[in-house]
Amino acid sequence: MAFVQYPTAIQKDRHTVMNLAQRLAVRDSVTHLLEESPTLEAAARGALQTVCESLTWEWGALWVVSPGADVLVCIETWHAPAATFPRFEEACRRSTFESGVGLPGRVWADGRPAWIPDIVHDVNFPRAAVAAGEGLHAAFGFPILLGGDVLGAMEFFSREIAQPDADLLQMLGSIGSQIGQFLERRRAEKDRERLAREKSALLESTSEGIYGMDLAGRCTFINPAGAALLGYEPADLLGKNMHATMHHSRPDGSPYMEEECPIDRDMRAGKGTRVDGEVLWRRDGTPFPAGYSSSPIWVDGHIDGAVVTLTDITLRKGVEEVQTRAKEAAEDANRAKSDFLARMSHEIRTPMNAIIGMADLLWETSLNAEQREYVRIFRKAGSQLLDLINDILDLSKVESGHLALESLDFDLGEVLDKTLEMMAIRAHEKGLELALRIAPDVPAALVGDPARLRQVLINLIGNAVKFTEKGEVIVRVDRAPGEDGAGALQFSVFDTGIGIPDEARELIFAPYTQVDTTTTRKFGGTGLGLTISRRVVELMQGRIWAESRVGSGSTFYFTARFALGSKLVLSAPAGPMDLASLKILVVDDNATNRMILRDMLARWGAVVTEADGGERGLAELRRAHLAGAAYSLVLLDRRMPDVDGFQVAEHIHQDPALAETIILMLTSDNRAGDVARGRALGVAAYLVKPLKRSELFEAIQEARAGAAPASERTVAHPDAVSDGSPPLRILLAEDSPDNVLLIQSYLKASGWRADVAGNGEIAVRTFIAGTYDLVLMDVQMPVMDGYAAARKIREWEAEHLATRVPILALTAHALPEEVRKSLAAGCTAHLTKPIRKATLLRAIEEHATGVVHVDASLAELVPGFLDNRRTDLDAIASAVARGDYDNVRILGHNMRGSGTGYGFTRITELGASLEQAAGRREAGEIVARAAELTRYLDGLHVKYE
Numbered sequence: 001m002a003f004v005q006y007p008t009a010i011q012k013d014r015h016t017v018m019n020l021a022q023r024l025a026v027r028d029s030v031t032h033l034l035e036e037s038p039t040l041e042a043a044a045r046g047a048l049q050t051v052c053e054s055l056t057w058e059w060g061a062l063w064v065v066s067p068g069a070d071v072l073v074c075i076e077t078w079h080a081p082a083a084t085f086p087r088f089e090e091a092c093r094r095s096t097f098e099s100g101v102g103l104p105g106r107v108w109a110d111g112r113p114a115w116i117p118d119i120v121h122d123v124n125f126p127r128a129a130v131a132a133g134e135g136l137h138a139a140f141g142f143p144i145l146l147g148g149d150v151l152g153a154m155e156f157f158s159r160e161i162a163q164p165d166a167d168l169l170q171m172l173g174s175i176g177s178q179i180g181q182f183l184e185r186r187r188a189e190k191d192r193e194r195l196a197r198e199k200s201a202l203l204e205s206t207s208e209g210i211y212g213m214d215l216a217g218r219c220t221f222i223n224p225a226g227a228a229l230l231g232y233e234p235a236d237l238l239g240k241n242m243h244a245t246m247h248h249s250r251p252d253g254s255p256y257m258e259e260e261c262p263i264d265r266d267m268r269a270g271k272g273t274r275v276d277g278e279v280l281w282r283r284d285g286t287p288f289p290a291g292y293s294s295s296p297i298w299v300d301g302h303i304d305g306a307v308v309t310l311t312d313i314t315l316r317k318g319v320e321e322v323q324t325r326a327k328e329a330a331e332d333a334n335r336a337k338s339d340f341l342a343r344m345s346h347e348i349r350t351p352m353n354a355i356i357g358m359a360d361l362l363w364e365t366s367l368n369a370e371q372r373e374y375v376r377i378f379r380k381a382g383s384q385l386l387d388l389i390n391d392i393l394d395l396s397k398v399e400s401g402h403l404a405l406e407s408l409d410f411d412l413g414e415v416l417d418k419t420l421e422m423m424a425i426r427a428h429e430k431g432l433e434l435a436l437r438i439a440p441d442v443p444a445a446l447v448g449d450p451a452r453l454r455q456v457l458i459n460l461i462g463n464a465v466k467f468t469e470k471g472e473v474i475v476r477v478d479r480a481p482g483e484d485g486a487g488a489l490q491f492s493v494f495d496t497g498i499g500i501p502d503e504a505r506e507l508i509f510a511p512y513t514q515v516d517t518t519t520t521r522k523f524g525g526t527g528l529g530l531t532i533s534r535r536v537v538e539l540m541q542g543r544i545w546a547e548s549r550v551g552s553g554s555t556f557y558f559t560a561r562f563a564l565g566s567k568l569v570l571s572a573p574a575g576p577m578d579l580a581s582l583k584i585l586v587v588d589d590n591a592t593n594r595m596i597l598r599d600m601l602a603r604w605g606a607v608v609t610e611a612d613g614g615e616r617g618l619a620e621l622r623r624a625h626l627a628g629a630a631y632s633l634v635l636l637d638r639r640m641p642d643v644d645g646f647q648v649a650e651h652i653h654q655d656p657a658l659a660e661t662i663i664l665m666l667t668s669d670n671r672a673g674d675v676a677r678g679r680a681l682g683v684a685a686y687l688v689k690p691l692k693r694s695e696l697f698e699a700i701q702e703a704r705a706g707a708a709p710a711s712e713r714t715v716a717h718p719d720a721v722s723d724g725s726p727p728l729r730i731l732l733a734e735d736s737p738d739n740v741l742l743i744q745s746y747l748k749a750s751g752w753r754a755d756v757a758g759n760g761e762i763a764v765r766t767f768i769a770g771t772y773d774l775v776l777m778d779v780q781m782p783v784m785d786g787y788a789a790a791r792k793i794r795e796w797e798a799e800h801l802a803t804r805v806p807i808l809a810l811t812a813h814a815l816p817e818e819v820r821k822s823l824a825a826g827c828t829a830h831l832t833k834p835i836r837k838a839t840l841l842r843a844i845e846e847h848a849t850g851v852v853h854v855d856a857s858l859a860e861l862v863p864g865f866l867d868n869r870r871t872d873l874d875a876i877a878s879a880v881a882r883g884d885y886d887n888v889r890i891l892g893h894n895m896r897g898s899g900t901g902y903g904f905t906r907i908t909e910l911g912a913s914l915e916q917a918a919g920r921r922e923a924g925e926i927v928a929r930a931a932e933l934t935r936y937l938d939g940l941h942v943k944y945e
């Protein structure tokens with residue numbers, strides 16, 4: 001390291017050597033100085049001067065740690081009168097030192113004094129060049145300490161080179177501590193001053209009145225706002241009893257005793273208090289509405305008084321009044337709006353009823369397909385509009401407070417049965433199970449508003465059906481859990497539908513909210529149903545909520561309170577409601593349905609056993625018979641996966657051991673033909689789910705009494721055809737719901753009804769299980785197509801030596817290939833889509849009943865034509881016997897050509913089949929077709945038109 005030597009420097013120790021007395025004198029004078037100094041700057045300057053003068057050193061500086069605590073900054077310097085060091089002074093004022101850097105930084109880092117005999121030779125002295133330039137050499141510094149913390153550093157310089165003096169440094173160290181304490185004291189004082197300033201600024205500037213009081217209730221301070229509120233100057237109030245000044249009387253002028261005053265009372269109890277809207281009195285004797293709050297002041301664990309805040313609430317009172325008036329006005333307006341809506345909805349409803357009614361009438365008339373479509377849309381839009389109007393009317397009624405609940409005696413079971421019966425139509429259209437379960441402890445006789453209860457249920461069940469494609473909808477009624485009184489009930493509607501996202505579960509109860517808000521919504525609706533339901537439920541002192549998982553379904557719950565009725569309003573059957581000890585077997589694959597039936601029957605005292613399928617049911621019946629405890633009655637579900645209800649009934653019917661058993665058949669669809677079939681199998685009654693309890697009871701009673709069996713309790717159908725012959729039983733195998741609807745609507749007018757099978761497999765099953773006069777078979781279907789299904793049906797017929805039922809293939813194109821394929825599969829004939837109503841009806845009539853409508857102008861020719869066909873049949877028989885296929889082909893060809901001309905399409909079809917079979921030299925097929933032609937000719941009824 002290179003040292004710059006300053007030859008002028010003189011090494012002299014004399015200035016630093018001090019005796020003890022001198023050192024103590026220096027310390028004392030600094031102490032004195034610090035006590036006397038009014039400001040930090042004065043104290044610092046005094047300390048620097050004292051130290052410099054007593055040591056005869058020329059320059060000193062005070063450094064303090066910056067507020068950011070990262071560097072030291074120079075805040076004060078002192079120099080001997082005869083010596084100035086302007087450039088060094090300037091360098092100090094401009095510099096800052098980090099911990100460990102330069103003399104001040106070193107003192108800060110070590111927390112100890114440091115001595116440099118000659119700065120010129122010091123390696124850690126950034127200001128060395130400037131200092132040396134001004135002739136400075138020796139330097140020392142010491143820390144200003146408070147506790148263990150360094151608050152700053154003092155440094156001193158001499159023009160002479162001087163060696164360290166340990167005693168001196170120690171004394172200076174103690175001066176550093178004194179200065180530290182002084183600094184801290186000054187800081188605390190400053191903080192106090194600032195706080196006091198801030199406090200008084202706060203008190204002066206706040207618009208709230210604030211005053212302090214002692215235990216005797218005398219004012220110890222009050223801010224200008226507080227004094228002004230009361231009409232005083234602050235000085236006027238100091239020492240005055242505040243209660244007597246401002247709180248002496250009540251609004252009516254009667255005295256308000258201090259003991260009663262919450263401020264005084266609560267202060268003494270060591271509590272705060274808040275009062276809104278009392279009257280305080282001004283100096284001029286006028287009162288004003290005020291709010292106040294007080295908090296006790298604690299000093300050393302004792303209550304010393306309280307601080308009270310006052311506000312004049314005249315203005316707020318005024319605002320509140322205005323708000324109340326505005327609210328009343330808004331309520332009036334809302335009522336007026338609701339009244340208007342109610343009136344308008346009513347006005348609109350009257351013509352709407354006419355529109356809808358006329359549309360319904362129009363629908364019943366004969367319309368072509370296009371007109372029918374128009375009318376369908378127009379009926380649908382009409383009923384949607386009516387729903388909307390009804391909902392709006394209801395909502396406005398509830399909102400305007402016009403909805404008052406009735407208080408009527410009603411039978412809960414009856415209301416539920418009727419409601420479910422109504423909803424069952426929609427549910428069954430979608431193939432959903434709809435079930436009801438009423439817990440045994442739910443009272444039947446209630447007092448309340450059955451119409452409103454039904455409205456809520458219809459809305460919830462309607463939604464459940466609307467948002468469910470597959471599965472079931474179950475309605476339950478239980479006593480409301482955790483609520484007193486037998487009339488507090490909880491209803492729930494469970495579905496296996498699309499579910500509701502969590503974030504929407506609350507929102508859907510608000511008006512006009514729907515989960516799916518796209519304009520192309522899949523499910524219609526107004527978004528008002530749940531809002532209305534909620535209001536109605538609230539009127540019934542209940543609440544409504546939903547639980548749901550997206551994709552698995554929802555359950556809507558609501559509670560409601562009813563009074564208990566004294567009389568049971570029942571349209572229930574006459575006769576004792578007693579099935580005591582009647583042994584009943586319930587055979588149903590659906591567990592919910594079984595549970596519901598068991599509940600109902602058990603209520604009437606029956607002994608109920610369940611079987612979850614046909615086979616098990618039969619086994620149980622037989623077992624019980626052998627055990628000598630036969631069942632009196634069996635409730636059979638019609639549709640079950642393994643052995644269905646009819647098959648079970650058939651077995652029971654045929655088994656002499658079981659023949660005594662009364663059979664009741666349950667179904668969730670309503671098929672034509674089932675009743676007749678059931679009757680043949682000894683079914684006593686045929687009931688449609690959801691079951692009405694009263695109906696079930698009635699049916700059981702009637703069946704037991706041997707009353708008219710197999711009375712159909714369901715909707716009556718105009719089953720008979722116009723000429724009085726029995727209605728045709730048709731099986732329609734078709735997967736497209738649109739076509740099903742179309743064909744059903746075609747058939748409706750004829751009085752024939754079709755059972756529908758959604759694919760070939762179902763069609764085969766249904767065909768085998770039933771008795772049909774004709775099958776309409778769509779050829780393109782999922783799972784099993786029409787060709788395969790026709791083939792299977794033919795196989796089954798052959799095996800069981802059954803008569804061949806006509807199968808009419810429904811094809812999209814009349815391609816020869818398709819025709820050939822359908823005939824080859826065993827279809828009797830084919831019809832090409834789109835099928836006209838008249839064509840379909842004629843084809844059915846011709847194939848199922850042999851009735852053919854022929855133009856009257858051909859009346860003379862037809863008998864001859866038909867006779868010739870019988871002759872053809874003989875010729876075919878002998879040609880086949882000879883193996884003369886050519887002749888058969890020619891005969892077939894001629895038949896094909898002439899049949900349609902006379903109106904006998906069936907003869908044309910059979911002619912074509914014979915021609916083809918002969919081409920393939922298939923003798924068996926030729927014989928089969930010829931036999932078909934014979935049957936056709938035998939059964940033919942020609943009607944001339």
Ligand code: ADP
Nearest residue numbers: 463464467499508514515525526527528529530
């Ligand atoms: P709307 O059915 O006429 O739209 P609601 O107030 O009855 O009006 O229902 C509001 C919305 O709540 C429905 O649009 C639907 O998004 C949702 N919602 C109600 N019930 C169900 C349910 N069972 N399953 C799924 N979503 C439902």
